Amino acid sequence: MESIVVLKDVTKVIKGRTIIDNISFEVNKGEVFGFLGPNGAGKTTTIRMIVGLMDITSGDITIDGFSIKSKFEDAVRHVGAIVENPEMYKFLSGYQNLIHYARMVKGISKEKIDETVKLVGLSDRIHDKVKTYSLGMRQRLGLAQCLLHDPKVLILDEPTNGLDPAGIREIRDYIRRLARETNMAVIVSSHILSEMEMMCDRIGIIQNGTLIDVQLIEEFVHGTSASFEFEVIPSEKALTFLKTNYPTIPVTHSRNGITMELAKNEVPAMVKAFVEEEIQVFGIKEVSKTLEDRFLEVTADKGGMNHD
Protein backbone atom coordinates (compact mmCIF):
# COMPACT_ATOMS: atom_id res chain seq x y z
CA MET A 1 0.00 0.00 0.00
CA GLU A 2 1.25 3.38 -0.97
CA SER A 3 0.69 6.27 1.35
CA ILE A 4 -0.24 9.62 -0.15
CA VAL A 5 -0.98 11.84 2.84
CA VAL A 6 1.53 11.73 5.65
CA LEU A 7 1.20 13.63 8.91
CA LYS A 8 4.32 13.66 11.00
CA ASP A 9 4.38 14.90 14.60
CA VAL A 10 1.90 17.62 13.77
CA THR A 11 1.28 20.07 16.55
CA LYS A 12 -0.83 23.19 16.55
CA VAL A 13 -0.64 25.80 19.26
CA ILE A 14 -3.05 28.72 19.24
CA LYS A 15 -2.45 31.43 21.80
CA GLY A 16 -0.48 29.15 24.10
CA ARG A 17 -3.09 26.41 23.99
CA THR A 18 -2.16 23.14 22.35
CA ILE A 19 -5.06 22.33 20.06
CA ILE A 20 -3.42 19.43 18.27
CA ASP A 21 -0.76 17.48 20.09
CA ASN A 22 1.79 15.53 18.11
CA ILE A 23 -0.43 13.71 15.66
CA SER A 24 1.09 11.28 13.15
CA PHE A 25 -0.70 9.05 10.68
CA GLU A 26 -0.71 8.07 7.03
CA VAL A 27 -3.48 7.67 4.53
CA ASN A 28 -3.05 5.25 1.65
CA LYS A 29 -4.17 5.42 -1.95
CA GLY A 30 -7.55 3.89 -2.56
CA GLU A 31 -8.70 3.83 1.02
CA VAL A 32 -11.37 5.72 2.88
CA PHE A 33 -9.92 7.01 6.08
CA GLY A 34 -12.34 8.07 8.77
CA PHE A 35 -11.44 10.76 11.18
CA LEU A 36 -13.54 10.30 14.22
CA GLY A 37 -13.92 12.31 17.34
CA PRO A 38 -16.33 14.29 19.44
CA ASN A 39 -17.06 17.91 18.58
CA GLY A 40 -14.13 20.14 19.41
CA ALA A 41 -11.61 17.31 19.43
CA GLY A 42 -9.54 18.88 16.66
CA LYS A 43 -10.84 17.17 13.53
CA THR A 44 -11.47 20.33 11.60
CA THR A 45 -8.24 21.94 12.77
CA THR A 46 -6.30 18.92 11.51
CA ILE A 47 -8.10 19.04 8.18
CA ARG A 48 -7.41 22.77 7.90
CA MET A 49 -3.73 22.10 8.40
CA ILE A 50 -3.73 19.36 5.77
CA VAL A 51 -5.15 21.75 3.16
CA GLY A 52 -2.96 24.64 4.24
CA LEU A 53 -5.64 26.93 5.63
CA MET A 54 -3.83 26.91 8.96
CA ASP A 55 -0.17 27.05 9.78
CA ILE A 56 1.46 24.03 11.38
CA THR A 57 3.21 24.98 14.61
CA SER A 58 5.62 22.05 14.43
CA GLY A 59 5.87 18.87 12.43
CA ASP A 60 4.98 18.54 8.78
CA ILE A 61 2.32 17.27 6.43
CA THR A 62 3.15 15.96 2.97
CA ILE A 63 0.75 15.22 0.15
CA ASP A 64 2.12 13.08 -2.65
CA GLY A 65 5.57 13.84 -1.28
CA PHE A 66 5.20 17.62 -1.25
CA SER A 67 5.20 19.50 2.02
CA ILE A 68 2.16 21.69 2.48
CA LYS A 69 4.38 24.16 4.31
CA SER A 70 7.12 24.69 1.77
CA LYS A 71 5.56 23.42 -1.47
CA PHE A 72 1.99 24.55 -0.96
CA GLU A 73 1.07 24.81 -4.61
CA ASP A 74 2.45 21.39 -5.58
CA ALA A 75 0.93 19.74 -2.54
CA VAL A 76 -2.53 21.23 -2.76
CA ARG A 77 -2.80 20.61 -6.50
CA HIS A 78 -3.78 17.01 -5.78
CA VAL A 79 -6.32 17.81 -3.12
CA GLY A 80 -10.02 18.37 -3.43
CA ALA A 81 -11.74 19.37 -0.24
CA ILE A 82 -14.85 20.58 1.46
CA VAL A 83 -14.03 22.17 4.78
CA GLU A 84 -17.13 22.28 6.97
CA ASN A 85 -20.11 23.35 4.91
CA PRO A 86 -19.69 23.74 1.17
CA GLU A 87 -20.05 27.52 1.03
CA MET A 88 -20.51 28.70 -2.52
CA TYR A 89 -21.19 32.08 -4.07
CA LYS A 90 -24.95 32.24 -3.66
CA PHE A 91 -25.46 35.01 -6.18
CA LEU A 92 -23.81 32.97 -8.92
CA SER A 93 -25.27 29.93 -10.63
CA GLY A 94 -23.87 26.52 -9.85
CA TYR A 95 -22.16 26.51 -13.20
CA GLN A 96 -20.56 29.91 -12.66
CA ASN A 97 -19.27 28.66 -9.32
CA LEU A 98 -17.61 25.74 -11.06
CA ILE A 99 -16.15 28.00 -13.76
CA HIS A 100 -14.75 30.15 -10.98
CA TYR A 101 -12.88 27.22 -9.45
CA ALA A 102 -11.96 25.71 -12.81
CA ARG A 103 -10.16 28.91 -13.75
CA MET A 104 -7.91 28.54 -10.74
CA VAL A 105 -6.35 25.27 -11.89
CA LYS A 106 -4.65 24.81 -15.20
CA GLY A 107 -6.17 22.61 -17.85
CA ILE A 108 -9.80 22.10 -16.89
CA SER A 109 -11.93 22.00 -20.02
CA LYS A 110 -15.61 22.86 -20.40
CA GLU A 111 -16.23 19.17 -21.11
CA LYS A 112 -14.67 18.26 -17.80
CA ILE A 113 -17.03 20.64 -16.01
CA ASP A 114 -20.06 19.19 -17.78
CA GLU A 115 -18.88 15.68 -17.03
CA THR A 116 -18.47 16.47 -13.34
CA VAL A 117 -21.89 18.10 -13.19
CA LYS A 118 -23.43 14.97 -14.66
CA LEU A 119 -21.47 12.81 -12.26
CA VAL A 120 -22.92 14.51 -9.20
CA GLY A 121 -26.38 14.60 -10.76
CA LEU A 122 -26.93 18.33 -10.96
CA SER A 123 -27.41 18.70 -14.71
CA ASP A 124 -31.00 19.96 -14.42
CA ARG A 125 -30.34 22.77 -12.00
CA ILE A 126 -26.75 23.74 -12.70
CA HIS A 127 -27.70 27.06 -14.33
CA ASP A 128 -29.88 28.14 -11.42
CA LYS A 129 -28.57 30.46 -8.75
CA VAL A 130 -27.03 28.66 -5.79
CA LYS A 131 -29.31 30.48 -3.37
CA THR A 132 -32.22 28.44 -4.73
CA TYR A 133 -30.45 25.14 -3.99
CA SER A 134 -31.35 22.77 -1.19
CA LEU A 135 -28.66 21.72 1.26
CA GLY A 136 -28.29 18.40 -0.53
CA MET A 137 -27.74 20.13 -3.84
CA ARG A 138 -25.14 22.39 -2.28
CA GLN A 139 -23.32 19.34 -0.96
CA ARG A 140 -23.30 17.90 -4.45
CA LEU A 141 -22.05 21.14 -5.92
CA GLY A 142 -19.38 21.13 -3.24
CA LEU A 143 -18.42 17.66 -4.32
CA ALA A 144 -18.31 18.72 -7.97
CA GLN A 145 -16.00 21.58 -7.00
CA CYS A 146 -13.62 19.07 -5.35
CA LEU A 147 -13.59 16.68 -8.25
CA LEU A 148 -13.02 19.13 -11.09
CA HIS A 149 -9.26 18.71 -11.13
CA ASP A 150 -9.15 14.93 -10.62
CA PRO A 151 -7.57 15.05 -7.19
CA LYS A 152 -5.61 12.17 -5.71
CA VAL A 153 -6.87 13.01 -2.26
CA LEU A 154 -10.40 13.95 -1.40
CA ILE A 155 -11.03 15.53 1.98
CA LEU A 156 -14.57 15.81 3.21
CA ASP A 157 -15.38 17.41 6.52
CA GLU A 158 -18.71 16.09 7.76
CA PRO A 159 -19.93 15.30 4.24
CA THR A 160 -23.34 14.03 5.25
CA ASN A 161 -24.20 16.93 7.49
CA GLY A 162 -27.74 18.04 6.85
CA LEU A 163 -28.53 15.41 4.25
CA ASP A 164 -31.61 13.20 4.29
CA PRO A 165 -31.14 9.43 4.52
CA ALA A 166 -31.30 8.98 0.76
CA GLY A 167 -28.71 11.69 0.28
CA ILE A 168 -26.44 10.19 2.92
CA ARG A 169 -26.60 6.83 1.24
CA GLU A 170 -25.88 8.34 -2.15
CA ILE A 171 -22.81 10.19 -0.88
CA ARG A 172 -21.60 7.14 0.95
CA ASP A 173 -21.86 4.88 -2.09
CA TYR A 174 -20.26 7.52 -4.19
CA ILE A 175 -17.28 7.91 -1.88
CA ARG A 176 -16.73 4.15 -1.74
CA ARG A 177 -16.87 3.94 -5.51
CA LEU A 178 -14.39 6.76 -5.98
CA ALA A 179 -11.88 5.10 -3.69
CA ARG A 180 -12.30 1.74 -5.36
CA GLU A 181 -12.40 2.80 -8.98
CA THR A 182 -10.06 5.75 -9.17
CA ASN A 183 -7.68 4.75 -6.39
CA MET A 184 -8.35 8.05 -4.72
CA ALA A 185 -7.60 8.45 -1.06
CA VAL A 186 -10.56 9.83 0.82
CA ILE A 187 -10.37 11.41 4.24
CA VAL A 188 -13.74 11.79 5.90
CA SER A 189 -14.36 13.36 9.25
CA SER A 190 -17.44 12.79 11.28
CA HIS A 191 -18.80 12.42 14.75
CA ILE A 192 -21.57 10.12 13.54
CA LEU A 193 -20.27 6.66 14.23
CA SER A 194 -22.70 4.50 12.26
CA GLU A 195 -21.89 6.63 9.24
CA MET A 196 -18.19 5.90 9.56
CA GLU A 197 -18.73 2.23 10.07
CA MET A 198 -20.37 1.93 6.67
CA MET A 199 -18.04 4.22 4.80
CA CYS A 200 -14.49 3.75 6.00
CA ASP A 201 -11.71 1.22 5.71
CA ARG A 202 -9.70 2.58 8.60
CA ILE A 203 -10.43 5.07 11.28
CA GLY A 204 -8.34 7.33 13.42
CA ILE A 205 -9.84 8.43 16.69
CA ILE A 206 -9.03 11.85 17.96
CA GLN A 207 -9.86 13.27 21.32
CA ASN A 208 -8.70 16.46 22.95
CA GLY A 209 -6.17 17.00 20.20
CA THR A 210 -4.42 13.66 20.50
CA LEU A 211 -4.73 10.73 18.17
CA ILE A 212 -5.82 7.88 20.38
CA ASP A 213 -5.80 5.05 17.90
CA VAL A 214 -5.77 4.13 14.22
CA GLN A 215 -7.42 0.82 13.36
CA LEU A 216 -9.03 -1.11 10.58
CA ILE A 217 -12.75 -0.73 10.90
CA GLU A 218 -13.43 -4.46 11.43
CA GLU A 219 -10.79 -4.74 14.09
CA PHE A 220 -12.09 -1.69 15.72
CA VAL A 221 -15.68 -2.83 15.82
CA HIS A 222 -15.02 -6.41 16.84
CA GLY A 223 -11.91 -5.94 18.87
CA THR A 224 -9.82 -9.07 19.44
CA SER A 225 -12.53 -11.18 21.01
CA ALA A 226 -16.23 -11.23 20.32
CA SER A 227 -19.19 -11.54 22.60
CA PHE A 228 -21.59 -14.47 22.42
CA GLU A 229 -24.98 -14.72 23.93
CA PHE A 230 -25.86 -18.27 25.00
CA GLU A 231 -29.53 -18.98 25.40
CA VAL A 232 -29.36 -21.55 28.19
CA ILE A 233 -31.64 -23.00 30.86
CA PRO A 234 -31.06 -22.87 33.73
CA SER A 235 -28.95 -19.79 33.34
CA GLU A 236 -28.09 -19.59 37.05
CA LYS A 237 -26.42 -22.94 36.90
CA ALA A 238 -24.48 -22.00 33.78
CA LEU A 239 -23.29 -18.85 35.42
CA THR A 240 -21.95 -20.57 38.53
CA PHE A 241 -20.42 -23.30 36.39
CA LEU A 242 -18.52 -20.76 34.37
CA LYS A 243 -17.41 -18.79 37.37
CA THR A 244 -15.92 -21.83 39.06
CA ASN A 245 -14.38 -23.51 36.01
CA TYR A 246 -13.43 -20.59 33.75
CA PRO A 247 -12.83 -17.63 36.05
CA THR A 248 -10.89 -15.73 33.34
CA ILE A 249 -13.83 -15.47 30.93
CA PRO A 250 -15.86 -12.31 31.46
CA VAL A 251 -19.45 -13.29 31.74
CA THR A 252 -22.68 -11.48 32.49
CA HIS A 253 -26.31 -12.31 32.91
CA SER A 254 -28.33 -11.17 29.96
CA ARG A 255 -31.98 -11.14 29.02
CA ASN A 256 -32.13 -14.55 27.31
CA GLY A 257 -29.35 -16.29 29.12
CA ILE A 258 -25.74 -15.38 29.63
CA THR A 259 -23.27 -13.32 27.59
CA MET A 260 -19.57 -14.02 27.58
CA GLU A 261 -16.53 -12.86 25.71
CA LEU A 262 -14.53 -15.54 24.03
CA ALA A 263 -12.85 -16.38 20.75
CA LYS A 264 -14.98 -18.00 18.10
CA ASN A 265 -13.03 -21.26 18.02
CA GLU A 266 -13.73 -21.81 21.70
CA VAL A 267 -17.47 -21.85 21.18
CA PRO A 268 -17.88 -25.62 20.36
CA ALA A 269 -15.91 -26.61 23.45
CA MET A 270 -18.09 -24.38 25.56
CA VAL A 271 -21.25 -25.94 24.11
CA LYS A 272 -19.89 -29.39 24.85
CA ALA A 273 -19.08 -28.39 28.41
CA PHE A 274 -22.62 -27.07 28.91
CA VAL A 275 -24.15 -30.24 27.49
CA GLU A 276 -22.05 -32.39 29.77
CA GLU A 277 -23.24 -30.33 32.70
CA GLU A 278 -26.80 -30.94 31.57
CA ILE A 279 -27.42 -27.32 30.81
CA GLN A 280 -29.79 -26.96 27.88
CA VAL A 281 -28.52 -24.85 25.03
CA PHE A 282 -31.23 -23.31 22.82
CA GLY A 283 -29.19 -20.94 20.77
CA ILE A 284 -25.91 -19.12 20.40
CA LYS A 285 -25.72 -15.64 18.94
CA GLU A 286 -22.75 -13.45 18.25
CA VAL A 287 -23.26 -10.02 19.72
CA SER A 288 -21.31 -7.50 17.72
CA LYS A 289 -20.45 -4.32 19.46
CA THR A 290 -21.45 -1.15 17.76
CA LEU A 291 -18.88 1.39 16.85
CA GLU A 292 -20.47 3.56 19.46
CA ASP A 293 -19.73 1.10 22.25
CA ARG A 294 -16.18 0.71 21.08
CA PHE A 295 -15.70 4.39 20.67
CA LEU A 296 -16.88 5.14 24.15
CA GLU A 297 -14.70 2.35 25.48
CA VAL A 298 -11.63 3.59 23.70
CA THR A 299 -12.07 7.25 24.49
CA ALA A 300 -12.85 6.45 28.12
CA ASP A 301 -9.74 4.25 28.52
CA LYS A 302 -7.08 6.03 26.65
CA GLY A 303 -8.46 9.50 26.80
CA GLY A 304 -8.68 9.23 30.55
CA MET A 305 -5.18 7.92 30.79
CA ASN A 306 -3.69 10.65 28.65
CA HIS A 307 -5.37 13.24 30.70
CA ASP A 308 -3.68 12.46 33.99
Add this chain to the structure above:
Amino acid sequence: MINLIRNELMKIFRRPGTYVMIGILVVIISITGVFMKYNLVEDEPNVTEEWKPVLQQENEALKSQLESSPIKLEQDYYKKQIAINEYRIEHNIPFREKYNVWSFVKDSSELILLAGLFTIVISAGIVASEFNWGTIKLLLIRPINRRKILLSKYITVLLFALIMVGILFGFSALLGAILFGVPEQTLPYLNYFNGKVTEQHIVVYLIIYYGLGSIDMIMLTTMAFMISSVFRNSSLAIGLSLFLMFTGSQFTALISMKFDWAKYILFANTNLMQYIEGTPLLEGMTMSFSIIMLIIYFVIFQFLAFYVFNKRDVAA
Protein backbone atom coordinates in the same frame (compact mmCIF):
# COMPACT_ATOMS: atom_id res chain seq x y z
CA MET B 1 -3.47 35.92 -13.07
CA ILE B 2 -5.87 37.03 -15.78
CA ASN B 3 -8.19 34.21 -14.82
CA LEU B 4 -8.12 35.30 -11.20
CA ILE B 5 -9.04 38.85 -12.19
CA ARG B 6 -11.82 37.54 -14.41
CA ASN B 7 -13.13 35.62 -11.42
CA GLU B 8 -13.11 38.71 -9.25
CA LEU B 9 -14.82 40.81 -11.90
CA MET B 10 -17.44 38.11 -12.30
CA LYS B 11 -18.09 38.20 -8.56
CA ILE B 12 -18.52 41.98 -8.70
CA PHE B 13 -20.61 42.25 -11.84
CA ARG B 14 -22.92 39.34 -11.05
CA ARG B 15 -24.26 41.17 -8.06
CA PRO B 16 -27.15 43.58 -8.56
CA GLY B 17 -25.65 46.04 -6.08
CA THR B 18 -22.96 46.95 -8.57
CA TYR B 19 -25.51 48.04 -11.14
CA VAL B 20 -27.32 50.10 -8.54
CA MET B 21 -24.05 51.96 -7.96
CA ILE B 22 -23.52 52.59 -11.67
CA GLY B 23 -27.17 53.63 -11.95
CA ILE B 24 -26.83 56.15 -9.12
CA LEU B 25 -23.69 57.59 -10.71
CA VAL B 26 -25.40 57.99 -14.08
CA VAL B 27 -28.52 59.53 -12.54
CA ILE B 28 -26.53 62.06 -10.53
CA ILE B 29 -24.48 63.08 -13.57
CA SER B 30 -27.74 63.58 -15.46
CA ILE B 31 -29.25 65.67 -12.68
CA THR B 32 -26.13 67.83 -12.53
CA GLY B 33 -26.22 68.25 -16.30
CA VAL B 34 -29.85 69.31 -16.43
CA PHE B 35 -29.40 71.62 -13.46
CA MET B 36 -26.41 73.26 -15.13
CA LYS B 37 -28.28 73.66 -18.38
CA TYR B 38 -31.13 75.64 -16.83
CA ASN B 39 -29.08 77.70 -14.45
CA LEU B 40 -26.40 78.80 -16.83
CA VAL B 41 -28.56 80.57 -19.33
CA GLU B 42 -28.57 83.87 -17.46
CA ASP B 43 -24.89 84.33 -16.77
CA GLU B 44 -23.71 83.09 -20.14
CA PRO B 45 -20.56 85.09 -20.82
CA ASN B 46 -20.55 87.20 -23.88
CA VAL B 47 -17.71 85.66 -25.79
CA THR B 48 -17.75 88.11 -28.62
CA GLU B 49 -16.94 90.85 -26.17
CA GLU B 50 -13.62 92.54 -26.65
CA TRP B 51 -11.56 90.58 -24.11
CA LYS B 52 -7.99 91.67 -24.84
CA PRO B 53 -8.24 95.07 -23.12
CA VAL B 54 -9.81 93.37 -20.09
CA LEU B 55 -6.85 91.05 -19.74
CA GLN B 56 -4.38 93.90 -20.23
CA GLN B 57 -6.07 95.82 -17.48
CA GLU B 58 -6.00 92.77 -15.23
CA ASN B 59 -2.30 92.33 -15.84
CA GLU B 60 -1.59 95.91 -14.80
CA ALA B 61 -3.36 95.32 -11.53
CA LEU B 62 -1.59 91.99 -11.00
CA LYS B 63 1.81 93.54 -11.60
CA SER B 64 1.32 96.18 -8.95
CA GLN B 65 0.09 93.53 -6.53
CA LEU B 66 3.13 91.41 -7.32
CA GLU B 67 5.47 94.25 -6.39
CA SER B 68 3.77 94.92 -3.09
CA SER B 69 3.36 91.25 -2.09
CA PRO B 70 5.85 89.93 0.50
CA ILE B 71 4.77 86.29 0.40
CA LYS B 72 6.50 83.98 -2.05
CA LEU B 73 3.46 81.76 -2.64
CA GLU B 74 1.43 84.80 -3.63
CA GLN B 75 4.16 86.13 -5.86
CA ASP B 76 4.31 82.81 -7.70
CA TYR B 77 0.58 82.90 -8.23
CA TYR B 78 0.65 86.42 -9.70
CA LYS B 79 3.56 85.57 -11.95
CA LYS B 80 1.70 82.61 -13.30
CA GLN B 81 -1.48 84.60 -13.98
CA ILE B 82 0.45 87.34 -15.76
CA ALA B 83 2.32 84.85 -17.92
CA ILE B 84 -0.84 83.08 -18.94
CA ASN B 85 -2.68 86.31 -19.71
CA GLU B 86 0.19 87.53 -21.86
CA TYR B 87 0.19 84.24 -23.74
CA ARG B 88 -3.53 84.57 -24.39
CA ILE B 89 -3.16 88.03 -25.84
CA GLU B 90 -0.21 87.04 -27.94
CA HIS B 91 -1.76 83.86 -29.39
CA ASN B 92 -5.32 85.08 -29.52
CA ILE B 93 -6.82 82.55 -27.10
CA PRO B 94 -9.83 84.02 -25.28
CA PHE B 95 -9.94 83.38 -21.54
CA ARG B 96 -13.60 82.62 -21.48
CA GLU B 97 -15.62 80.57 -23.84
CA LYS B 98 -19.15 79.37 -24.02
CA TYR B 99 -19.98 76.66 -21.49
CA ASN B 100 -19.47 73.51 -23.51
CA VAL B 101 -19.00 69.79 -23.23
CA TRP B 102 -15.47 70.15 -21.84
CA SER B 103 -16.51 72.62 -19.19
CA PHE B 104 -19.14 70.14 -18.11
CA VAL B 105 -16.67 67.24 -18.04
CA LYS B 106 -14.40 69.34 -15.86
CA ASP B 107 -17.22 70.25 -13.50
CA SER B 108 -18.28 66.61 -13.33
CA SER B 109 -14.91 65.71 -11.89
CA GLU B 110 -16.41 66.72 -8.55
CA LEU B 111 -18.32 63.47 -8.79
CA ILE B 112 -15.09 61.47 -8.56
CA LEU B 113 -15.95 61.62 -4.88
CA LEU B 114 -19.02 59.53 -5.59
CA ALA B 115 -17.14 57.11 -7.83
CA GLY B 116 -14.61 56.88 -4.98
CA LEU B 117 -17.33 56.12 -2.49
CA PHE B 118 -18.55 53.18 -4.55
CA THR B 119 -15.04 51.94 -5.17
CA ILE B 120 -14.38 52.00 -1.44
CA VAL B 121 -17.49 49.92 -0.86
CA ILE B 122 -16.25 47.33 -3.36
CA SER B 123 -12.71 47.44 -2.03
CA ALA B 124 -13.84 47.04 1.56
CA GLY B 125 -15.88 44.01 0.64
CA ILE B 126 -13.61 42.20 -1.73
CA VAL B 127 -11.63 40.35 0.95
CA ALA B 128 -13.95 40.65 3.94
CA SER B 129 -16.94 39.23 2.05
CA GLU B 130 -15.11 36.03 1.24
CA PHE B 131 -14.69 35.54 4.97
CA ASN B 132 -18.32 36.42 5.65
CA TRP B 133 -19.60 34.08 2.97
CA GLY B 134 -17.23 31.33 4.11
CA THR B 135 -16.02 30.98 0.54
CA ILE B 136 -12.49 31.93 1.56
CA LYS B 137 -11.87 28.30 2.52
CA LEU B 138 -12.58 27.01 -0.95
CA LEU B 139 -10.73 29.92 -2.50
CA LEU B 140 -7.48 29.34 -0.62
CA ILE B 141 -7.20 25.60 -1.18
CA ARG B 142 -6.39 26.06 -4.87
CA PRO B 143 -2.86 25.65 -6.17
CA ILE B 144 -2.32 29.40 -6.14
CA ASN B 145 -0.50 31.17 -3.36
CA ARG B 146 -2.27 33.70 -1.25
CA ARG B 147 -0.22 36.66 -2.43
CA LYS B 148 -1.42 36.11 -5.98
CA ILE B 149 -5.02 35.89 -4.87
CA LEU B 150 -4.74 39.11 -2.90
CA LEU B 151 -2.93 40.86 -5.74
CA SER B 152 -5.63 39.83 -8.20
CA LYS B 153 -8.19 41.30 -5.85
CA TYR B 154 -6.32 44.58 -5.58
CA ILE B 155 -5.90 44.86 -9.34
CA THR B 156 -9.62 44.20 -9.68
CA VAL B 157 -10.36 47.06 -7.30
CA LEU B 158 -8.18 49.36 -9.40
CA LEU B 159 -9.96 48.20 -12.53
CA PHE B 160 -13.28 48.89 -10.88
CA ALA B 161 -12.10 52.40 -9.97
CA LEU B 162 -11.05 52.88 -13.59
CA ILE B 163 -14.42 51.66 -14.82
CA MET B 164 -16.30 54.02 -12.48
CA VAL B 165 -14.19 57.03 -13.40
CA GLY B 166 -14.40 55.98 -17.03
CA ILE B 167 -18.18 55.90 -16.84
CA LEU B 168 -18.14 59.30 -15.17
CA PHE B 169 -15.90 60.77 -17.86
CA GLY B 170 -17.61 59.05 -20.77
CA PHE B 171 -21.15 59.74 -19.68
CA SER B 172 -20.36 63.36 -18.80
CA ALA B 173 -18.83 63.84 -22.22
CA LEU B 174 -21.85 62.28 -23.90
CA LEU B 175 -24.37 64.23 -21.86
CA GLY B 176 -22.32 67.42 -22.12
CA ALA B 177 -22.18 67.09 -25.90
CA ILE B 178 -25.96 66.70 -26.03
CA LEU B 179 -26.80 69.47 -23.56
CA PHE B 180 -24.10 72.03 -24.23
CA GLY B 181 -22.72 71.11 -27.61
CA VAL B 182 -19.22 70.56 -28.88
CA PRO B 183 -17.38 73.81 -29.72
CA GLU B 184 -16.36 74.24 -33.35
CA GLN B 185 -12.91 75.23 -32.35
CA THR B 186 -11.51 73.60 -29.24
CA LEU B 187 -9.43 76.01 -27.22
CA PRO B 188 -6.33 74.51 -25.67
CA TYR B 189 -5.64 74.53 -21.99
CA LEU B 190 -2.69 76.67 -20.96
CA ASN B 191 -0.18 75.09 -18.72
CA TYR B 192 2.28 77.10 -16.67
CA PHE B 193 5.36 75.32 -15.51
CA ASN B 194 8.77 76.72 -14.58
CA GLY B 195 7.94 80.17 -15.90
CA LYS B 196 6.87 78.82 -19.29
CA VAL B 197 3.43 78.63 -20.80
CA THR B 198 2.58 75.64 -22.96
CA GLU B 199 -0.56 74.61 -24.80
CA GLN B 200 -2.26 71.33 -24.05
CA HIS B 201 -5.20 69.72 -25.81
CA ILE B 202 -8.26 70.03 -23.63
CA VAL B 203 -9.02 66.27 -23.65
CA VAL B 204 -5.48 65.42 -22.60
CA TYR B 205 -5.73 68.04 -19.90
CA LEU B 206 -9.04 66.64 -18.66
CA ILE B 207 -7.70 63.10 -18.54
CA ILE B 208 -4.77 64.28 -16.45
CA TYR B 209 -7.17 66.31 -14.34
CA TYR B 210 -9.31 63.23 -13.71
CA GLY B 211 -6.26 61.12 -13.04
CA LEU B 212 -4.89 63.49 -10.44
CA GLY B 213 -8.37 63.92 -8.99
CA SER B 214 -8.55 60.16 -8.48
CA ILE B 215 -5.43 59.93 -6.33
CA ASP B 216 -7.41 60.72 -3.22
CA MET B 217 -9.80 57.93 -4.02
CA ILE B 218 -7.07 55.43 -4.91
CA MET B 219 -5.29 56.02 -1.61
CA LEU B 220 -8.49 55.63 0.40
CA THR B 221 -9.45 52.58 -1.62
CA THR B 222 -6.07 51.07 -0.82
CA MET B 223 -6.62 51.87 2.82
CA ALA B 224 -10.06 50.26 2.76
CA PHE B 225 -8.51 47.23 1.08
CA MET B 226 -5.89 47.02 3.81
CA ILE B 227 -8.45 47.27 6.62
CA SER B 228 -10.58 44.71 4.85
CA SER B 229 -7.75 42.17 4.65
CA VAL B 230 -6.34 42.85 8.09
CA PHE B 231 -9.56 42.96 10.09
CA ARG B 232 -11.77 40.95 7.73
CA ASN B 233 -14.49 43.45 8.51
CA SER B 234 -16.05 45.32 5.63
CA SER B 235 -18.15 47.66 7.79
CA LEU B 236 -15.09 48.92 9.59
CA ALA B 237 -13.27 49.36 6.29
CA ILE B 238 -16.15 51.23 4.67
CA GLY B 239 -16.89 53.35 7.73
CA LEU B 240 -13.38 54.47 8.45
CA SER B 241 -12.46 55.11 4.83
CA LEU B 242 -15.57 57.12 4.07
CA PHE B 243 -15.23 59.11 7.26
CA LEU B 244 -11.68 60.02 6.31
CA MET B 245 -12.69 60.68 2.73
CA PHE B 246 -15.16 63.35 3.78
CA THR B 247 -13.32 64.83 6.73
CA GLY B 248 -9.66 64.05 6.08
CA SER B 249 -8.80 67.13 4.08
CA GLN B 250 -10.66 69.49 6.41
CA PHE B 251 -8.90 68.11 9.46
CA THR B 252 -5.60 68.32 7.69
CA ALA B 253 -6.27 71.93 6.74
CA LEU B 254 -7.11 72.73 10.36
CA ILE B 255 -3.98 71.06 11.66
CA SER B 256 -1.83 72.71 9.03
CA MET B 257 -2.77 76.15 10.37
CA LYS B 258 -1.07 75.34 13.64
CA PHE B 259 1.46 72.62 13.00
CA ASP B 260 4.06 72.11 10.36
CA TRP B 261 3.94 68.31 10.57
CA ALA B 262 0.56 68.38 8.87
CA LYS B 263 2.43 68.00 5.63
CA TYR B 264 3.15 64.38 6.54
CA ILE B 265 -0.54 63.55 6.79
CA LEU B 266 -1.87 61.52 3.89
CA PHE B 267 -4.56 64.03 3.00
CA ALA B 268 -2.18 66.94 2.72
CA ASN B 269 -0.60 65.13 -0.20
CA THR B 270 -3.46 63.53 -2.10
CA ASN B 271 -4.36 66.69 -3.98
CA LEU B 272 -1.60 66.97 -6.56
CA MET B 273 -3.66 69.53 -8.45
CA GLN B 274 -2.52 72.04 -5.85
CA TYR B 275 0.89 72.19 -7.50
CA ILE B 276 -0.51 72.70 -10.97
CA GLU B 277 -3.30 75.16 -10.41
CA GLY B 278 -3.42 76.99 -7.15
CA THR B 279 -1.05 76.98 -4.25
CA PRO B 280 0.28 74.27 -1.94
CA LEU B 281 -1.17 73.82 1.50
CA LEU B 282 2.07 74.58 3.27
CA GLU B 283 5.21 76.29 2.19
CA GLY B 284 8.01 73.89 1.34
CA MET B 285 5.70 71.25 -0.07
CA THR B 286 6.49 70.23 -3.60
CA MET B 287 5.10 67.80 -6.11
CA SER B 288 7.94 65.34 -5.53
CA PHE B 289 7.54 65.57 -1.75
CA SER B 290 3.88 64.66 -2.07
CA ILE B 291 4.55 61.84 -4.48
CA ILE B 292 7.12 60.35 -2.11
CA MET B 293 4.70 60.64 0.79
CA LEU B 294 1.99 58.94 -1.25
CA ILE B 295 4.33 56.10 -2.17
CA ILE B 296 5.29 55.63 1.48
CA TYR B 297 1.65 55.43 2.56
CA PHE B 298 0.87 53.11 -0.32
CA VAL B 299 3.69 50.73 0.56
CA ILE B 300 2.67 50.67 4.23
CA PHE B 301 -0.93 49.85 3.35
CA GLN B 302 0.06 47.14 0.93
CA PHE B 303 2.63 45.62 3.24
CA LEU B 304 0.10 45.32 6.05
CA ALA B 305 -2.53 43.83 3.77
CA PHE B 306 -0.22 41.24 2.24
CA TYR B 307 1.62 40.34 5.41
CA VAL B 308 -1.49 39.69 7.46
CA PHE B 309 -3.40 37.95 4.67
CA ASN B 310 -0.51 35.62 3.99
CA LYS B 311 0.07 34.74 7.62
CA ARG B 312 -3.41 34.35 8.89
CA ASP B 313 -4.99 31.06 9.89
CA VAL B 314 -8.33 30.74 8.19
CA ALA B 315 -10.77 29.62 10.81
CA ALA B 316 -13.93 31.29 9.53
